[in-house]
Each structure stands twice: as C-alpha cells, then as structure tokens.
Amino acid sequence: MINAISPFQPQSIQASQPLNSQSIQNTQQTNFSQLLKQSIEEVNSMQIKSDEMTSALAAGKNVELQDVMIAAEKASVTLLTTIEIRNKAVEAYQEMMRMQI
Known part of the structure; x- marks a missing residue:
C-alpha cells in the first residue's frame, strides 16, 4: 500500500532578520574583490609557472618541450582573457559615464 505524501514541514523555523542594503553591499564588494584578487593571482601563478x-x-633540465609549450599557451590564453575582461569593464564604465540622467 502507498502512503500519502505529506507536505514539507521544516523542523525548525528561524526568525529571519531583515537585511539592510549596507550589509548586502559590503558582502557583494567583499566577494567581488576576493574573486578579482584570486583571479589575478591565478593568472600570475600561470605566468610564473610558464617562465620557470x-x-x-x-638550462637543459629534464623538462618535456610539449609541457613547456602547453604551460606557455595556457598562460598566454589566461592573460589575454584577463586583458579582454579588463577592456570590457573599462568600456562599460565609460558607457555608463556617458549616460545622461
């Protein structure tokens, strides 16, 4: 026999506090700045790895040529992508500054 499906009832309902715009803005700024910093560090580490x-x-050490080429291309593509993202961000900022209110 099949049991009837009962509606979902949370075990504990916590009273939520209203969020103000300042706390949301601080969270978003922190998250974006952390994401940006992490991305730039990743690009830098790829460049360093490629150079090494x-x-x-x-120097004649035991390193495969194809591994060096792959690392160099990954670093190059990552850097070019970062530059293009920066260009688009600057372009969007300039477009917003041209808007009339």
Whole structure:
C-alpha cells in the first residue's frame, strides 16, 4: 500500500532578520574583490609557472618541450582573457559615464 505524501514541514523555523542594503553591499564588494584578487593571482601563478618551465628547458633540465609549450599557451590564453575582461569593464564604465540622467 502507498502512503500519502505529506507536505514539507521544516523542523525548525528561524526568525529571519531583515537585511539592510549596507550589509548586502559590503558582502557583494567583499566577494567581488576576493574573486578579482584570486583571479589575478591565478593568472600570475600561470605566468610564473610558464617562465620557470621555460628557464628549466633552456638550462637543459629534464623538462618535456610539449609541457613547456602547453604551460606557455595556457598562460598566454589566461592573460589575454584577463586583458579582454579588463577592456570590457573599462568600456562599460565609460558607457555608463556617458549616460545622461
């Protein structure tokens, strides 16, 4: 026999506090700034890794050429993507500044 489906009832209902715009704005700014910082650090680490692998290959260490090329291309694509995102952000900012209120 099939039991009837009972409606969902939360075990504990917590009273929620109203959020003010200042707390939301602080959270968003922190999250965006952390995301931006993390992304820039990732681009930098890829560039450093590529440089280290290139130097190791030039010094005659046991590094595969294809690994060096892959690391260099990853670093290049990541840097170009970052530059393009920056260009689009600047373009959007300039467009907003041209808007008349």
